[in-house]
Amino acid sequence: MSERTRTTQRPPTGPWVIDTRDLGRRPGSSRGYHRKFEATSDFGLVDVIGIPSGAQVEFDVLLESVVEGVLVTGTVSGPTVGECSRCLDPLSGEVEVRVTELFAYPDSATETSTDEDEVSRLVDDLLDLEPVARDTIVLTLPAAPLCTPDCPGLCVECGEKLADLGPDHGHETIDPRWAALQGRFGEAGNNSEEN
Incomplete structure (x- = not known):
């Protein structure tokens, strides 16, 4: 040895x-x-x-x-x-x-x-x-500890706890492919109201 x-x-x-x-x-x-x-x-x-x-x-x-x-x-x-x-x-x-x-x-x-x-x-x-x-x-120790096994986490939009927000919680989201059209029609809608 x-x-x-x-x-x-x-x-x-x-x-x-x-x-x-x-x-x-x-x-x-x-x-x-x-x-x-x-x-x-x-x-x-x-x-x-x-x-x-x-x-x-x-x-x-x-x-x-x-x-x-x-x-x-x-x-x-x-x-x-x-x-x-x-x-x-x-x-x-x-x-x-x-x-x-x-x-x-x-x-x-x-x-x-x-x-x-x-x-x-x-x-x-x-x-x-x-x-x-x-x-x-x-x-x-767990690498990802949880408060409860079914913890839903946080809302990705507003950051609030999903468990406290209820089932009706949501945010209006616009498909990015349509966002440009909405901006254009939104402007046109505002112009037509002024006339």
């Missing part, structure tokens, strides 16, 4: 970071973690839907020592805000995602045989759940 050059990573910091030293490296040992904290940045699809900065985020995970590293399984949850992709009304809700991720030990077979972006890694016996949670949340 060829030697790979790995970039030196700084130890992670923040509320998502868990120190695994008390877990030990004996396969089979495990420990649960439950934490609540404020999100320091938005999690989700920018300007569409996600967990906003400052919202209360909760994670409940089990760390298990395995031969190649630390296996993390559990859930991450928090409140979501966004807007309907059809009518632009504000939306709010909750998201709970299931997380399963292996954090490889330095110099393990997994760490040495995979690219840096393929598997998460322990840095100084610390693991950072934030990138894993963020990726999982983004994949779970």
Whole structure:
């Protein structure tokens, strides 16, 4: 196997970071973690839907020592805000995602045989759940959230909500092919009224 050059990573910091030293490296040992904290940045699809900065985020995970590293399984949850992709009304809700991720030990077979972006890694016996949670949340949230499944959206002419306008709402539109004739006959009609 060829030697790979790995970039030196700084130890992670923040509320998502868990120190695994008390877990030990004996396969089979495990420990649960439950934490609540404020999100320091938005999690989700920018300007569409996600967990906003400052919202209360909760994670409940089990760390298990395995031969190649630390296996993390559990859930991450928090409140979501966004807007309907059809009518632009504000939306709010909750998201709970299931997380399963292996954090490889330095110099393990997994760490040495995979690219840096393929598997998460322990840095100084610390693991950072934030990138894993963020990726999982983004994949779970709808790319086009709706306030209701049958939201009719906005009127393309006036921009008002179609749900509020009623079935009789409409706008008089003139076929562009006839617009020139209407302008000509409209002018002629005005001239005949003056005579």
